[in-house]
Amino acid sequence: MISPRSADIHAAWLPSEAFRAIGSRRILVSGPGTGAETVLREIERACARYGGSVRRQSPPSGGERPAADRAGADTAPYDLALVLATEQALPVETAARADLRRHRGEGTGTLGEEGFALVRHGDVTTVLADQPGGLRYGLFHVVRLGESAFGPARQIEVHRPATRLRIANHWDNIDVHPVMGQVERGYAGGSIFWRDGALRRDLSRVGDYARLLAACGINAITVNNVNVHVTEAHLLTTRLGDVAAIADLVRPYGIRVHLSVNFASPVALGGLATADPLEQDVRAWWTETTRRVYETIPDFGGYVVKADSEGQPGPFAYGRSHADGANVLADALAPFGGVVHWRAFVYNHRQDWRDRSTDRARAAYDHFAPLDGQFRDNVILQVKHGPLDFQTREPVSPVIAAMPATRLAVEFQATQEYTGQQRHVCYLGPWWSELLRFAPWGANGDTVADVAANGGLVVVSNVGDDPFWTGHPLAQANLYAFGRLAWAPELDPAAVLDEWIDLTFVPSATSDPDLLRRTLHEVMDDSWRTYERYTAPLGVGFMVRPGNHYGPDVDGYEYTPWGTYHFADRDGVGVDRTRSSGTGFTGQYPSPWSDRYESLQDCPDELLLFFHHVPYGHVLRSGTTVIQHIYDTHFAGVEQVAETRRRWERVAGLVDPAVHARVTERLNEQLRSAQEWRDQVNTYFYRKSGVPDAHGRRIH
Amino acid sequence: MISPRSADIHAAWLPSEAFRAIGSRRILVSGPGTGAETVLREIERACARYGGSVRRQSPPSGGERPAADRAGADTAPYDLALVLATEQALPVETAARADLRRHRGEGTGTLGEEGFALVRHGDVTTVLADQPGGLRYGLFHVVRLGESAFGPARQIEVHRPATRLRIANHWDNIDVHPVMGQVERGYAGGSIFWRDGALRRDLSRVGDYARLLAACGINAITVNNVNVHVTEAHLLTTRLGDVAAIADLVRPYGIRVHLSVNFASPVALGGLATADPLEQDVRAWWTETTRRVYETIPDFGGYVVKADSEGQPGPFAYGRSHADGANVLADALAPFGGVVHWRAFVYNHRQDWRDRSTDRARAAYDHFAPLDGQFRDNVILQVKHGPLDFQTREPVSPVIAAMPATRLAVEFQATQEYTGQQRHVCYLGPWWSELLRFAPWGANGDTVADVAANGGLVVVSNVGDDPFWTGHPLAQANLYAFGRLAWAPELDPAAVLDEWIDLTFVPSATSDPDLLRRTLHEVMDDSWRTYERYTAPLGVGFMVRPGNHYGPDVDGYEYTPWGTYHFADRDGVGVDRTRSSGTGFTGQYPSPWSDRYESLQDCPDELLLFFHHVPYGHVLRSGTTVIQHIYDTHFAGVEQVAETRRRWERVAGLVDPAVHARVTERLNEQLRSAQEWRDQVNTYFYRKSGVPDAHGRRIH
Structure with a gap:
């Protein structure tokens, strides 16, 4: 086996720097089992790097080494910045514990296997859990908070997963x-x-x-x-x-x-x-x-x-x-x-x-x-x-x-x-x-x-x-x-x-983290909608190359056995899934959606062609026609990709050069591909509809 | 090595039966080298099966066995039905040789490496060649003629390949x-x-x-x-x-x-x-x-x-x-x-x-x-x-x-x-x-x-x-x-x-060879034009699945880098390759074709869309419109395949059951595929043109 993380593997959202706030503090971990053990190990690693220290209170189960033997273990009296403990294993009564009990009294009940509570009194931030598994999630929550976990007092917050699996x-x-x-x-x-x-x-x-x-x-x-x-x-x-x-x-x-x-x-x-x-x-x-x-x-x-x-x-x-x-x-x-x-x-x-x-x-x-x-x-x-x-x-x-x-x-x-x-x-x-x-x-x-x-x-x-x-x-x-x-x-x-x-990203961006954060938001926040703009329009779906599913092929699935059609002809496009004249799919929804989807007027624009076959001149709720919407979104989508690429160039000095190079290479391909999507989709619908672009842009 | 032709390999156009006419006769082969040797071997094999005999006149070159040692070799005096000989190796002056000399005098010149002459005088058919390679082609010519090579007298015919390679x-x-x-x-x-x-x-x-x-x-x-x-x-x-x-x-x-x-x-x-x-x-x-x-x-x-x-x-x-x-x-x-x-x-x-x-x-x-x-x-x-x-x-x-x-x-x-x-x-x-x-x-x-x-x-x-x-x-x-x-x-x-x-086929069809021959002509003579009818129309080409090139995909290559387009839109279809308004490709031809292809009126129908982009209503030289031609040919093509399949069923007892089964299986697939071609092409052009079929047939 080579070392756990080779130098050329990207750390993703857990770079060492993300543990700086924790790793520089004095910490107590108290709780049984693997969950607490994993938390301890994470903190030890951070402390070894950033000078903090950690001790484990409750004796580990089985034949594990006593906490005091470990690197970075702290045998000094309590002077803690962070405590992570199952409630049962908390060594002393604390304000945090009292908060949690009060909280429970108000009906929040058990924290469950994975939940945790976070509270800060004075200089001590406390993560409490019912089960050791909750400590793990609490730890990563504190990692996310970074220094802000150790700022002003925090009222108790309870975190439990909405979904068990x-x-x-x-x-x-x-x-x-x-x-x-x-x-x-x-x-x-x-x-x-x-x-x-x-x-x-x-x-x-x-x-x-x-x-x-x-x-x-x-x-x-x-x-x-x-x-x-x-x-x-x-x-x-x-x-x-x-x-x-x-x-x-x-x-x-x-x-x-x-x-x-x-x-x-x-x-x-x-x-x-x-x-x-x-x-x-x-x-x-x-x-x-x-x-x-x-x-x-x-x-x-x-x-x-x-x-x-x-x-x-x-x-x-x-x-x-x-x-x-x-x-x-x-x-x-x-x-x-x-x-x-x-x-x-x-x-x-x-x-x-x-x-x-x-x-x-x-x-x-x-x-x-x-x-x-x-x-x-x-x-x-x-x-x-x-x-x-x-x-x-x-x-x-x-x-x-x-x-x-x-x-x-x-x-x-x-x-x-x-x-x-x-x-x-x-x-x-x-x-x-x-x-x-x-x-x-x-x-x-x-x-x-x-x-x-x-x-x-x-x-x-x-x-x-x-x-x-x-x-x-x-x-x-x-x-x-x-x-x-x-x-x-x-x-x-x-x-x-x-x-x-x-x-x-931010921990490694020493010069202008705000520019980097802003740029990443500009690049990513709207990127799904941008992708939607230059690909299949208005919810009709597919239009990809059969088999590999990459890049445009408007009719690629149109005459196949896969059941993925758009039914475009010279007059219109879309799949009639209404009860009144189509496949009746809208009837599978409860009210109000069965009626909203059924109605040509009420159906959300972005799903119009999923539910209705309409003429190219049909006016969307947005006020534009279907055909003009197709042209507009496809031109706009490509413009946004071009803008994304320009924005990414600006942060060249702010991220790992390998990451920057890889993203740049992908953006080049994205721009090429987006242009291909734009041109194929626009040309396809122009050839079918015969309707020219209202703004006279180039359609092939 | 297993035997030269295993029983389950089809003999194609050289079944043993094709050699019956030769194999039952007395034959002389005369000439040097591999060519004559191969001819001799072919005839020996036929004679072993059908009771004839063969002798070789001129001594084989190298260390080969004398002809008399061979199976089926004939040591009796001349009493021959077929002679195959290079002119030089012909043992005696014959009428055939005289014919050939006369023929040469009329300017036909050398027979070349591969040519041969065929003539029949009395009961003897003679193949003469300049070189032993010609004897080989002469032999297979006699095989093709079968019994008719041994009927009435035949004037000398000279056969030389039009193309050397x-x-x-x-x-x-x-x-x-x-x-x-x-x-x-x-x-x-x-x-x-x-x-x-x-x-x-x-x-x-x-x-x-x-x-x-x-x-x-x-x-x-x-x-x-x-x-x-x-x-x-x-x-x-x-x-x-x-x-x-x-x-x-x-x-x-x-x-x-x-x-x-x-x-x-x-x-x-x-x-x-x-x-x-x-x-x-x-x-x-x-x-x-x-x-x-x-x-x-x-x-x-x-x-x-x-x-x-x-x-x-x-x-x-x-x-x-x-x-x-x-x-x-x-x-x-x-x-x-x-x-x-x-x-x-x-x-x-x-x-x-x-x-x-x-x-x-x-x-x-x-x-x-x-x-x-x-x-x-x-x-x-x-x-x-x-x-x-x-x-x-x-x-x-x-x-x-x-x-x-x-x-x-x-x-x-x-x-x-x-x-x-x-x-x-x-x-x-x-x-x-x-x-x-x-x-x-x-x-x-x-x-x-x-x-x-x-x-x-x-x-x-x-x-x-x-x-x-x-x-x-x-x-x-x-x-x-x-x-x-x-x-x-x-x-x-x-x-x-x-x-x-x-x-x-015929040698093995004992009961009704005429029905078999007629059926094969019905199945095959027009099959290329039938295939053309149900696939890409009027010379425009492609419309196949990219990659494997099987089955229809009208737009499959339309937006690819391969340069194989049809440019169909709601108004028309075809590639303008004229000098006047297109790519100028017609100018690569000499007269008269440069002008015929250039002219919308004179261009042959079957190549119209190769050379011209025309409206769907354009009237072909045949008198029908382009769109109606597309519909008509696609319906007709499928009908012809169905008819082909029916015809093939009729000859079930007349051919090797394995051949019949294989062809039947392929015809089933052909019919399925032809229907798919018909429906995709017709639907595609109906959706684009909006022109209904003049005969009201079903287009999806």
Whole structure:
């Protein structure tokens, strides 16, 4: 093994400098178990660098060394700037503890496994938790606050995750897939777990990754692609040791490992004649196999299953429902507290483009809504945020509002499959925030985040073995923002970006940190909407190159079996999904959205072509016509990318030259690609509509 | 080695039954060398099966066994039905010989290396040749004639190839290419020469292949792809033994081996710092390398070079012309009688679709016409038949009429890259015949075949290790037709098809050979025009899926760098290549075609959109509008495929069940694909034009 973090691997949002405020102070850690141990280790490392000191109060469990033996340990009397303690382990009664008790009395109740309270009295900042896991999150909160954690007194704040399960799914393959490569839809190099058919010999980055995840709030990962190929299927049995090795590395950071499994495993691995979930020996196979998994990995999280989708096997082959399929796995997991994430991404990918009545957007609802109430309690239906597939703009999936008796997780995609593939800067925080705040039953009803609270929020990771982790250094912000929003969906995505900037960039910008911060906001705040401007218009989606999904191809999917159409002709464009004249998809929403989307007048502009087929001359709520909107946004989008590049040039001296060079290279490609999008989309619609640009700009 | 022809390999146009007429008779072969020896061996094999006998008159050269020792040899006095003899070796004066002398006196001159004369007096049919190679072609001519060679007396006929070099290019790779596979644009399985990085251990099919080539008139092959990758480059040096092994197998059938070489070989193989053709050590490297090639393969044919094209290296890198590049290789080959085939397929494949002034069709002429007269005598400029790339319909390349001082070869493509990939039946004989008969300078001028007479005709082979050789059994006819038309361009392609049918199918059809022959004509005669009907209309080309080139994608190449556009908008479609308002490409033709193509009125319908951008309502010479023509032909094309399938069903009992099943399977796919083409093309143009079908048929 080489050293835990080689010099040429970017530190992302945990550079040493981010620990300066902590590392220069005297600190007490008090609490049992791995959680407190990890906190202690983090602080020791910071103190070793910045001259502070730390002591641990309560004796560590097991055979660990006494705290006094450690580097930077402090044996002097109490004179502390920071205390991190579980309430039970707090050695003395303090004002902070009294605050917390008062707070509890007001009805905030337990802090839970991961929550913590922060308060500052006099010169002492205190993090209190019920469980040691909360100390970990409290520590990273103090890291985020930096010096401001040690300023004026702070009233008690309680932080608890809004969502219990906050999971990063890795679409990593063990064997390099002939088409999809080592990481399916990966834009950041190879896998940090797997290389060429085996577990990597050097797994040092897995530990670093776990640290990054914990610091932004993620608490689980899957380590293999939801498309479970032959080799990967064996992770469940003969290659379970590989999973255990990863689990050991991420456990200190409170990360549990889940596994994508193949529904046909009883046949493929167990040698049974069937994978019919109602067959007794299938049930027995899952029970026994799962028992062995927990024997090896006692804190194993559970299974993720993509069934009957894009060629993956599933219960349909046996005439069983997806509830039957999910429940057999759930029953096997239940004794150990494990869960099944069962993906709702089921649709006909052999659709006939001539048939306008079939609507892929309807598929997940049509398949799953009738099953509400039939799933076990430890089944979590994992729903993509939109009805299609991670497009730049989609409505919220109607499944989210359709299954009150089912635990739901909502899946987001940090890997930028359809949003520029980490060659384009596209900060997705604002998009995810909008989705999480969306209220399917109207302004006073629950939000998407509320629905997911009991199920989970899932992100498809954008991380690979790239030195910057994510290919595009600025794409790190997406993973960070997901974690933060999963923990606290009410956060302002611009404020989250600010956190990320302060952690990642500001400590190393010695000359003009304000210019750097301002520039990064200018570059990133609106970047998702900029990307939207120069790509597929008004929510119609796709228009990408089939297969690799990069760059424009307006008709690329128009006559394919994938169910992803725009139906542009010489008169108009868009998909009629209304009840009155279209596919009826709008009827899958509860009021008020079923009516808003149905109405040509009320439908939000940005989703107009998702729900309606309209003439090019249709006037949007914004007051402009559809065709002119297409031209205007595409010209504007490219201008914004050009401006972004100019702005980035200005901060050349303020960031690590390697980061600056990589971002510059990507911005050059983004500008080229944006121009290509602009010209192809504008030309396509000009050739079809014959309507000239009102401003006489060049259309080819 | 397994037996020369395994039972499950289809015999193509040389089934044993085709030799029945010969094999049942008494035959004399008289002549020296390999040519006569091969003829003798063919006849011995036939006689062993059908009871005839053969003797060889002149003593074989070298250490061969005396003829009398051979199976089927005849030691009885003369009582012959067939004599095949070089004139010099004819043992006695005969009427046939007198005919030939008389014929020569009338000015027909020498029969050349490959020509022969056929005459029948009384009960004796005689084939006479100047050289033993002619006996081989004479034998296969008698095979084609079958019993009719032994009927009434026949006046002397002289057969000489119109074109000296008749070459099959194999785009076979030694290493499996990650994208293109073992055979680039191969639709018949793997290579018969190479497998997974090495020469095949079992080369038995190479000998069979040579026999098939000789029987249709082809006299040379290249054994590796014109895109010469790293491994294949070494065939010129360290792997020359592989080439020699192939040469040994094909030599008995008069086939010479040529090699595709990489222009950068002096750098890649020779370790030189440059491949600049004007550098002395580059020249020396080619000289010495070529000398070694001839040391190993004394009858080596020469080099084929794809330079400065689609990423292949070339002289442009050194600021040298293609004449400079070709001549350095030519000089190295000249002492040994070898030739360089230098491909004219040079164009900018990084074109900007926005730039309508760049015209890929112009590229070969623009590059090469100015170099006329600058090439050595043993340079043959190898020109694709059309200005683009083997589309279903293109005008003849203007290069063919532009270089009177240069030897030209014309390249055809039997492998059906753009004509259905051997899943669609598409007999290309009529298309090639049309091209060969085309008279660039007008009706009384030379034809394309005339221009190629001194250069050559080249076909990209459609053969692989498929049991039927060509994937689609009926695609065998394309290779056969190429050979026959290369030998005799004036042949009627329907008559050539008849020959092929008679050789391949009729001998085994015991019950109703007439029905079978008629059906095959119905299925194949018009199949190329049928394919044209349901694919890209009126010569505009492409509209295929990028990359694999199979199936429709109307806009697939429209916004790409490949220079292959149709410019369809709501008003019209086509590429303006006129001098008056377009790219000026029409000016590359001599009169009268420069004017015919320029004129909207005179331009042939089938090429209208190649040369003109016209409104959908433009009335064709046929009297119908462009848009209605698109609809009509696409509906008709599919109907014809359906009819073809019905016809094929009728002959189920008349052909080998394996052949029938394979063709049926392909016809099913062809019908599906044709429907897809029809619907996508019709829908595309209906959506753009808004013009309904005059007959109210269903357009989606």
